[in-house]
Amino acid sequence: MLDVLNTILPVFVVVGFGYLATSRGLFSESAVDGLMTFAQSFAIPALLFRAMSTLDLGSILTLPLFLTYYGGATASFLAALLGARFLLGRPWTDSIAIGFAGLFANGLLLGVPVTERAFGPDATAGNFGIIAVNSAYCYTIGITMMETVLARQSGGTMRNLPGRVLKAMFRNNMIIGILAGIAVNLTGLPIPEFFGDSLDLIARAALPAALFGLGGVLCNYRPEGDLRAIALIVVCSLLLHPATSWGIGLAVGLPTPAFRSAIVMAAMAPGVNTYIFANLYGVGKRVVASSILIGTALSLFTSWAWLALLH
Known part of the structure; x- marks a missing residue:
């Protein structure tokens, strides 16, 4: 057990240093x-591009892997969404943001x-296989549900829904890095050595820059909001x-x-x-921010337990 803790502790220590x-x-x-701009806009897209361009996509992009991970993610989303709505009495918009926090794990x-x-x-091949479709899957579910609720509340139409979903995904440099890497992988386009x-x-x-920066980002979050909603997200996640x-x-x-x-x-x-x-729609921001902070701190111990079981 101590060996498992020593294995994962450096990851969280770097986050702690940033905090x-x-x-x-x-x-x-x-x-x-x-630092986060560098990590998220340049370094991580480069990492994802290199990973996707060299991985054996046929062996990692498999239905059993996606059923395993996204089956659990969807169950977590539904439990957080329905729990927030029917157990805690939150509005549908807040409940969707809370459900999204149960859906989008900080896997990267x-x-x-x-x-x-x-x-x-x-x-880590399986990790990158999951990452390849994570944003597309999660944002499609979250934005579709939120826009549907908002359209019904305002009496509007959902004609612009596909455009909003695609815009949210393809303005992300990480998605661009993934798609570019897959394109190079499938076409066999040579990359100059230099x-x-x-x-x-x-x-x-x-990863070092992103972990240190994540600690700095978490420093700005304060444990505020409905503690029951925070507990719901943490348990689901x-x-x-x-x-x-x-x-x-x-x-x-x-x-x-x-x-x-x-x-x-x-x-x-839950990931950032x-x-x-939540900030995009102005709902559930305090609860989600607090869940990220508290969940990240607790994940040191829960991930230790899951790794011990895996070993």
């Missing part, structure tokens, strides 16, 4: 914004480095999602490497994208 440096004024908010910034630390650099080496230099900075994925993975016979990737990704706290979604 501490920002909270003590050693790293300004503008520096955090700059936390799931990938935890998997790499726990099972080795070659064990250009590939340059991308690798940028990509190697992606850290327990229901991985537990459901575990059951589905066993049922469909998912191979062990992909099974590990799916469970680790599912066991992560959940706050971006």
Whole structure:
């Protein structure tokens, strides 16, 4: 058990360093914004491009993997959505934002480095397979439901719904990096060695920079809002999602490497994208922000437990 903790602890220590440096004024908010802009707009897209351009897509983009991970994610979304609406009495718009927080796990910034630390650099193929469709899947569900509710409340139409969904996805540099990498992979387009080496230099900075920056971002969140709603999101994200994925993975016979990737990704706290979604519509922002902070802190211990089971 101690070996498992020592494996994943460095990931969370880097996040903690970012949090501490920002909270003590050693790293300004503008520096955090700059670091996250570099990580999310340049370094992570480079990492995703290189991963997607070199992976054996046929072996990782499999139905059992997607059923395992996204079956659990969908169950977590529905539980958080319906629980917020019918148990906590939240408005539908708030409930959708809360459900989205149960749907969108922080698989890229936390799931990938935890998997790499726990099972080795070659064990992350399944992680990137999940990441390849994650934003498309989650934003399609979240935006479609939110726009449907808003259209009904205002008596408007949903003619612009497909455009809003596509705009939300394709203005994201990470989606562009994924699609470009898949295009290179499928076409066999050669990448000049000097250009590939340059991308690798940028990509190697992606996860350390993003983890440190994530700590700075979390420093700006305060545990505010309905504690019951926060608890609902945390339970769905850290327990229901991985537990459901575990059951589905066993049922469909998912191979062990992909099974590990799916469970680790599912066991992560809500990602920063959940706050971006809530902020986009101006609903549930305090609850979602607090869930990211509290969930990330608790995921150190819950991911330890899930990894111990996987080992």
